[in-house]
Amino acid sequence: MAVHVSDNKRKKENITLAQVAEAAGVSKMTASRVLRNSSGFSTKTHDRVMQAVDQLGYVPNRLAAAFGSDKSSTLIGVCVPRLTSGMFGSVLDSIDHTLSRLGFQTMIGSHEQQPETEQSWLTTILSWRPAGVILSGRTHTQTTLSMLRDYGIPVVEIWNLNTSPIDISVGFNHYDCGHEMGRYIVGRGYRKIAYVGAEASTPGMGMVRLSGFKQALAANNLDLAAQELLIDRPGFYAGFYGTETILNRTSNVDSIYYQEDTMAVGGLFYCQSKGLRVPEDIAIAGWGGMEVASVLPKRLTTTSVTTQALGKSAAEALVARIRGEPVQDVIVAPTRLVPGSTV
Amino acid sequence: MAVHVSDNKRKKENITLAQVAEAAGVSKMTASRVLRNSSGFSTKTHDRVMQAVDQLGYVPNRLAAAFGSDKSSTLIGVCVPRLTSGMFGSVLDSIDHTLSRLGFQTMIGSHEQQPETEQSWLTTILSWRPAGVILSGRTHTQTTLSMLRDYGIPVVEIWNLNTSPIDISVGFNHYDCGHEMGRYIVGRGYRKIAYVGAEASTPGMGMVRLSGFKQALAANNLDLAAQELLIDRPGFYAGFYGTETILNRTSNVDSIYYQEDTMAVGGLFYCQSKGLRVPEDIAIAGWGGMEVASVLPKRLTTTSVTTQALGKSAAEALVARIRGEPVQDVIVAPTRLVPGSTV
DNA sequence: AGCAGAAGAGTTACCGGTAACGCAATCAAA
DNA sequence: TTTGATTGCGTTACCGGTAACTCTTCTGCT
Numbered sequence: 001m002a003v004h005v006s007d008n009k010r011k012k013e014n015i016t017l018a019q020v021a022e023a024a025g026v027s028k029m030t031a032s033r034v035l036r037n038s039s040g041f042s043t044k045t046h047d048r049v050m051q052a053v054d055q056l057g058y059v060p061n062r063l064a065a066a067f068g069s070d071k072s073s074t075l076i077g078v079c080v081p082r083l084t085s086g087m088f089g090s091v092l093d094s095i096d097h098t099l100s101r102l103g104f105q106t107m108i109g110s111h112e113q114q115p116e117t118e119q120s121w122l123t124t125i126l127s128w129r130p131a132g133v134i135l136s137g138r139t140h141t142q143t144t145l146s147m148l149r150d151y152g153i154p155v156v157e158i159w160n161l162n163t164s165p166i167d168i169s170v171g172f173n174h175y176d177c178g179h180e181m182g183r184y185i186v187g188r189g190y191r192k193i194a195y196v197g198a199e200a201s202t203p204g205m206g207m208v209r210l211s212g213f214k215q216a217l218a219a220n221n222l223d224l225a226a227q228e229l230l231i232d233r234p235g236f237y238a239g240f241y242g243t244e245t246i247l248n249r250t251s252n253v254d255s256i257y258y259q260e261d262t263m264a265v266g267g268l269f270y271c272q273s274k275g276l277r278v279p280e281d282i283a284i285a286g287w288g289g290m291e292v293a294s295v296l297p298k299r300l301t302t303t304s305v306t307t308q309a310l311g312k313s314a315a316e317a318l319v320a321r322i323r324g325e326p327v328q329d330v331i332v333a334p335t336r337l338v339p340g341s342t343v
Numbered sequence: 344m345a346v347h348v349s350d351n352k353r354k355k356e357n358i359t360l361a362q363v364a365e366a367a368g369v370s371k372m373t374a375s376r377v378l379r380n381s382s383g384f385s386t387k388t389h390d391r392v393m394q395a396v397d398q399l400g401y402v403p404n405r406l407a408a409a410f411g412s413d414k415s416s417t418l419i420g421v422c423v424p425r426l427t428s429g430m431f432g433s434v435l436d437s438i439d440h441t442l443s444r445l446g447f448q449t450m451i452g453s454h455e456q457q458p459e460t461e462q463s464w465l466t467t468i469l470s471w472r473p474a475g476v477i478l479s480g481r482t483h484t485q486t487t488l489s490m491l492r493d494y495g496i497p498v499v500e501i502w503n504l505n506t507s508p509i510d511i512s513v514g515f516n517h518y519d520c521g522h523e524m525g526r527y528i529v530g531r532g533y534r535k536i537a538y539v540g541a542e543a544s545t546p547g548m549g550m551v552r553l554s555g556f557k558q559a560l561a562a563n564n565l566d567l568a569a570q571e572l573l574i575d576r577p578g579f580y581a582g583f584y585g586t587e588t589i590l591n592r593t594s595n596v597d598s599i600y601y602q603e604d605t606m607a608v609g610g611l612f613y614c615q616s617k618g619l620r621v622p623e624d625i626a627i628a629g630w631g632g633m634e635v636a637s638v639l640p641k642r643l644t645t646t647s648v649t650t651q652a653l654g655k656s657a658a659e660a661l662v663a664r665i666r667g668e669p670v671q672d673v674i675v676a677p678t679r680l681v682p683g684s685t686v
Numbered sequence: 687a688g689c690a691g692a693a694g695a696g697t698t699a700c701c702g703g704t705a706a707c708g709c710a711a712t713c714a715a716a
Numbered sequence: 717t718t719t720g721a722t723t724g725c726g727t728t729a730c731c732g733g734t735a736a737c738t739c740t741t742c743t744g745c746t
Contacts, residue, residue: 016703040724083435105471128448295612371733
């Protein structure tokens, strides 16, 4: 197979602002002002500069701009737990679209629920002097916090609702989600209730939902009949095998609350493969309102969450903060329990 | 709710290379050489500089580095069709991990299968002067191609195998995937074969697989009995309703090939809901080897693809090209037909 | 000893924007 | 008409690294 080396490529000289300015017959500074749409130029000058830009095909060098003044960075760092999850994919998608509409670029990373990974991501990101960052970790290291404080840029914490955020928090109320589902399941008459979750490393928001869930049971003088926390990525597979484990270990479980819809679907399939009727023999509930839940033979009882809205709110709040506009520092993204036919 | 404004924050002065150099008693240039591990310094100097770095907590300014010399950019642009797809999520994850291990940062965008969106993403990315880009579009606009040529950076095209790439291609052989599945389905005795796909905008690789699939049918003197191409994002939902449409429109269809596993699963559920036995009444095959397929009551017949390997290969090839090392310019990522119990 | 070449380190200029400041012309109010 | 404020634009310096070059020392070798 052919082997190429690219060093023979000729790199076309880039057009600079100075060339644009010269073509327009103004100074670099005036051209800069026109392009940033800041004030201090006449309409005539504006038109002449824009014409020169079009004619020369000028592409601004954001590197130089961001470097020259720390105020003009248009870079936003975003760190999510996983890139492979449909939920976070949707949030990322929404953040990315919103930010690029507002003239910002996103630099993405994943932390796999490990505060140390988030910290090393942050170190790297800060070396790019971003205008702001969006974090999704449940907990942060001390170093992370002090870096953010020292660096002094806007920070949005997403996913979890945090009533005393570093700066701004946009998230779901996971505790309430769990509590509401707990009440619902108990209200439907189930009494021997189990939980199946999965955490690859340190606990994420599933644990917060679980505590709300347990609280709802406790309010009815119930406790979890069984609980299985796999050391794995949450997904269909983990749900399938987690259910197997629970049902083999504990008898007469009449309902299972899952950390996520994907896990609930995995569990549902396990039950079907064992000939268990849902919800007569066993009830199943998830969280997330993912697409897969809507095409199942039985509609999954779950909590539907607004990932798109979350991403959009987070991005908009961050930009507002960057621009010095007033922003609410705690924003709740809506969630809603959707009764299906599995509970 | 409280309203904050961040302009009262105090930004700690960043440590610069000059300060490190002074503390180490050397010149800026020598410190720079040590940090980049290029040659031209003694062990003693190296240690003194590193000690100063640790002591001062120096964080390099990549913005300045990339700006000062176009050779030292560590930025890679990556553009995928969607952030919400599990398949691309996995590829992104793999690319991101590999690149960050090699000292690069990724800037991600999505093009939604629209060459124009890819082009505008490229314009933005180029303004950051990246060291290389990874594209996944099936087709590119003329402007995209000429920008890449002018700019002269390494380019890796992923997802599709392209025998005459812009620079480097790392992908699956979608045609062969389709062809192999076509042969397999015909070989199992099916004759009235349909296809269900979904494209939100311009055709992606599903179309390439379909053409391989059709070719395999043609080799057996068969033609597609029916075909449904939804104008939608491929997913469970599209698979469900695409199947409904096909089966209502054409009678006696005995097998359906889906663009993706998620769609196949959607189709499978539709069939179950209508009391159709799989594969006795109707056979179902997908593509992708996604996790959901492995927990279904019946294991899905599909083509398993190595998204992780694809991402890793792409990232490694790009870095090798950036470093001027020899690279194969066409790299095939493995795919494998996995017989399940749905065909 | 004499000399070429390598190794280690410093000097200078520059990348392409933006902030801060300065200055002339224009305009509104006294 | 004078004066102070505003508008429009230019000048200068600077951001924090790196490339290219220069200048010393050391080597090792004839």
